[in-house]
Amino acid sequence: MAGDVLPLLLSLFGLVAVGQILRLTGAAPPSASEALGRVLVLVTLPAWIVVILAEARFDAALLPALAACAVALVAVMGSTVLLMRRAGASRPAQGAAGMTAAFSNTAFLGLPFVIAIFPGSAGAATAAVLIDSAITTLLLLTLGVSFSSAMAAEQVGPRGPLGRRLLRGSLELARRPLVIAVIVGLGLAVGGIRLPQALAGPLTQIGESTPTLAFLTIGLGLDLGALRGQARPLALISALKLGATPTLAALVLLALDVRGEVAQVAVLQSAMPTAVVAGIIAGEAGCDRGLSSAAPVVTTLLAMATLPLVVMAARAIGL
Secondary structure (H helix, E strand, O other): OHHHHHHHHHHHHHHHHHHHHHHHHOOOOOOHHHHHHHHHHHHHHHHHHHHHHHOOOOOOOHHHHHHHHHHHHHHHHHHHHHHHHHOOOOHHHHHHHHHHHHOEOHHHHHHHHHHHHOOOOHHHHHHHHHHHHHHHHHHHHHHHHHHHHHHOOOOOOOOOOHHHHHHHHHHHHHOOHHHHHHHHHHHHHHHOOOOOHHHHHHHHHHHOOHHHHHHHHHHHHOOHHHHOOOHHHHHHHHHHHHHHHHHHHHHHHHHOOOOOHHHHHHHHHHHOOEOHHHHHHHHHHOOOHHHHHHHHHHHHHHHHHHHHHHHHHHHHOOO
16 A cells, blocks of 8 residues: 555655755745746646546535535634643734644645546546635635634734625635636536547646646745744644544544545545645734744645555545
8 A cells, every 4th residue: 555655755755855955055046936836826727627627527425525624624723723722822823823734735735646646536636626626725715814814913904894805805716717717617517518629638738737846836935944943833733734634534524424535535635734825824914924934844844754644544444
């Protein structure tokens, strides 16, 4: 079992190492991570999502899988805040910890990883995309933004009427390329419309560059200097993010008697390290910036060891 996963992980995280070497040696400019990230968000990931969802296979396990990921996310967010509070952490530190322990890197890391673990599986790919869209993205931009603002030391800017804020947030969400790609892909799938080969071919080629670019981007963006002085809270965040979250998702799925590839994808997506954007949102809202920026670095590094364990554990318990 480990033989299937470890070579793949070494290959993927080898790209992370290359990105980090480029960063440390100055061979890549400081803006390289941001530039590649924009290419991923605006071009390669949307193209890949359209192709995946146009050929989507909707499994009966999808709804329980989404529910398991959502339950795990919310439970870990609340538990992290309580544990940080008991440890005497400030409210902004509690907010940063809650955000970074709850939200997973299901797009840049999770989607390429799932595609690599389940090559050629339309059901697994569909589940990975929908978990990223319906759980990570939607909850991050609603629950995550509200939570970060509430936990910050000070509110940043005028909040305005609730209805206006909801409308503004919905319009901004609808304009995001990844959301547009999900809507287009689902529309094609539901309508039974096949992409013409003249379009499907280029989109597939563009989309398949995502794993390479994604792991290079992670390596280029890793700032090891952000780790100083944060050992105890980072240990807590890492344990909850990489251990408790996938465990909770697996328990929910077992309780619902849901098994198979989609269930395994849900656990894997829950096991992904912290989403970088979750740390950015927390920091911009006024939560602890040091902790917000350090958590994605630590959890990404530790995920090299924990992800193969999660894959083997999910299979071993019969998911």
